[in-house]
Amino acid sequence: MDVKTALARLKEHGYKYTGKREKMVHIFARETRYLTARDVLAYMQEEYPRVSFDTIYRNLSLFERLGILESTELDGEKHYRFACAGAERHHHHLICTGCGKTIAIDLCPMDAVLGQPKGFTITGHKFEIYGYCDDCRGGDA
Structure with a gap:
């Protein structure tokens, strides 16, 4: 956007x-x-x-x-x-709980966890991983 x-x-x-x-x-x-x-x-x-x-x-x-x-x-x-530019490309986010900065991740954990379940059509989902960016951790990664 x-x-x-x-x-x-x-x-x-x-x-x-x-x-x-x-x-x-x-x-x-x-x-x-x-x-x-x-x-x-x-x-x-x-x-x-x-x-x-x-x-x-x-x-x-x-x-x-x-x-x-x-x-x-x-x-x-x-x-x-x-909203992410190119939101038509399926992706998820890493979100820093310290500063709110986000990093897009292009893989979808749902594929590994669930795949396409029988008898159910997934129309959408949201997957976010929370933690601290290097700046908020003090860069000691």
């Missing part, structure tokens, strides 16, 4: 183009990690000091529904990031 594609997707689905939505898209475009609603609020308040949590949550939900963002849950809180 990139800024141009994200903003076009909003327009395609009939949503207004606003400065706040554009700012949110730019925040996710520059970050390579998952962000909480609180993180987004802090960035937004630099330019929009009176923006509400409700506005942030509403737009995060909209962006996720439109496929602009993807989410995961860490420590009981939803975290968001730009």
